[in-house]
Amino acid sequence: MVDWDGMIDREGPTVWRTVRRLLTHRADAEECFQETFVAALELWRREPVQSPRAALQRIATARAIDRLRQRYRESARRSQAPGCPAVDSSPSPLDRASAAELAEALRVALADLPPRQADVFCLHCLDGHSYSDVADALGLSVDAVGVLLHRARARLRVVIGGRWNMKRVEVTR
């Protein structure tokens, strides 16, 4: 029998940090947190879990990215500037943007990544897991993790660069 009470005590803060950094809306983060543990309950029933923390972070990351994507798609439908981050619209946004704006820009870009790439990027770059930990958590080879991470970064460069350029064009006009 899994001690879920103890599990939430031990891993809850880590899972909460994972979902909170990806989801700015607190209600979204709370729902995502609960969904993570309910999904974990099913996972634990199906198979033995070697590393609870990595498994919980994987579930939390995937759920948070899904929710992030859903939210930005909704905002894109409603807004003229679809899914635009709250990035400063001046010609050199990085110079003056606050940390919160930078974080928001990356959230938006992550929502544009294919799910696997987003998972790998979050687990390695945000949660600090090694290549081999990420490979174990996602059932991939270490080489595949490296490839996915490389592609994720390449795509982020294009997505983020494109957004800035678009904003610059709008400002120039």
Place this chain on the structure above:
Amino acid sequence: MNESSNPPEASDAAIDSMTAALRDAGAAEPLPPELRRTTLEALWVADAARHERSASSRGRLLRRTGRLAAVLTIVACGVGAAALGVRSWRLSKEHRATFHIVRNARPPATAPATAPAEAEDLANAPSEETPSVVGRVRFVGARPVPEKLDLSGDAACAAMHPDGLFDESVLLGDTGGLANVVLSVELAGGVALPAPQPVTTPTFAAVLDQRRCRFVPHVLAVRVGDQVVIKNSDNLLHNVQALTVNNPPFNIGQPGLDRGYRTNAMRAAERYRVRCSVHPWMNAWVNVFAHPYFAVTNPDGAYAIPGPLPDGRYTLTAWHEKFGEKQAKFELKDGKAVTMDLTFDAPTLPG
């Protein structure tokens, strides 16, 4: 317009800055306690829903198996009848256990005497009718003021106690009797306790109820081989967690009324705490003994340890969760019960 012909790309440094900013985002925000509680609730609801689904799928399977289902029904009826019989038998045992505590309230006016030869024969069958040690535990000194518990974490519990709920670790009767003291007899002077009957199957189930957001009883004493039945008489979520070391652990969520979850049989002598992880003020103690010579004081502080015990010298140990342990030596002669009154006083309070 200053667009270049190639698709514009952000630099690695920019990506790294954003990653660092996102990594730090939300790092300082602690897990909300309310979210912890609601997540536990969601887990138990999901668990209950799964059990319901599996139960209904079992039902469908039974309906489709025609003749086999009929046979199974007959078998189930037989099992049900047997279960009812066992349950009523256990209830009667449970009743007797409750009655045992009540009877402990009034030690017999004259201590019954048992012939030594009979004591030999009854060594494996301790009886409440022939107590070996009776007495009363009292508290002397200034009466401690019970602490009012903070029930603000659960509005339903707070509503059950409009005048407040008080800490139950020190319960004093009108005449100073101290409740919830656990007394047990141990060896002294090389006299061995009668060997208890080997316990092969659980024979007794002690009930630990959750009633009005508190554990009833607050202190429970059982024997190795006994089971503990965890009940929930409140129509709200409790989660019972046993902090055992040598005995089977249990950690049970009970989302609503529950007539009883039966734990595994106790395996070793141990004292452990039981808590409700949803309501931090809910605590109880379970004392497991390898022999049957123990008792818990009633609200008047009275107790009666069952007998008979063979003549000899013994040590009586009294334990209270706040006041700690006290020991007293006594001698049994001619199979007669002894009266041992004990006192705890304020200076023994830790700190």
